[in-house]
Every structure is written in C-alpha cells, then in structure tokens.
Amino acid sequence: MGRILAIDYGQKRVGIAVSDELRIVANGLKTITVNEIWSFLKDYLSTEDVDCIVVGEPFNMENKPSDASRFIDPFVKKLVKKYPGMKVERFDERFTSKMAQQAMLDSGLKKKKRQDKALVDKISATILLQSYMSARPV
Secondary structure, eight states: OOEEEEEEEOSSEEEEEEEOTTSOOEEEEEEEEGGGHHHHHHHHHHHSOEEEEEEEEOBOTTSSBOTTHHHHHHHHHHHHHHOTTSEEEEEEOTTHHHHHHHHHHHTTOOHHHHTOHHHHHHHHHHHHHHHHHHHSOO
C-alpha cells in the first residue's frame, strides 16, 4: 500500500503533506510556490510509492464551492490528465487554515513564526490529510 499525498493548493503557495506507509499519520512535507508544483510532483512521484493524491476542496459556509475553486479546478483537471493512473480525490478543506493557526498558537509558537504563511499552508495540508484518513476506511 502506497502513501497518500495531500495538496493544499493556493493562489501563491502549495502546502504538501504525506502519510506514512501504513496510512496512520499525516506529516507535513513542505510548502512550495504554485510554479514549482509540477516539477515537485514529477520528482516526488518518481521516487516515492504514492497511491492517492488528495486535493483540498474549498467550500463556503453555504456548502457551495468557494471563489478559490476557479484556480483549483483547473489544477485538478491537469493533475488527472498528467497522472491518469493515479487516484485523485477532493476533500473538504474548510477551516484547515484556522485549525492550523490554532494548532500553532496551542503549541506555543511565537507570534512571528505563527505569521509564517508557508508554515500555515504546510500545517493546513497536514490537517487536510489527517481528516481525510480519519473519514475514509483504509
């Protein structure tokens, strides 16, 4: 069984998290710029055993796709086209950024570190992945 890779795709940055081989724990991997995502995926998927990619699905409070869908949808379409054998799933990412901020606050990080948007994106991807794994049977 391969790992699960989670992508929190934003307009500027992409938070990335990955599961362990047993799909029990989500680990923040890194944050990259949007321009780096395709080279990152090419390199990572060529060296690691990944069965599934989970991409955050942005919804608003009325349970409808948020404005962010306009740049995430084309990314997912291209992802499916580039990696046709890869399972690609979308999963509700509502509140992951707020949960990431709260986790940083609870862990005692200093204010300057909590303002690091790249760290927030990586933690958001980790929360997205852990939520996905908790909601789905292995």
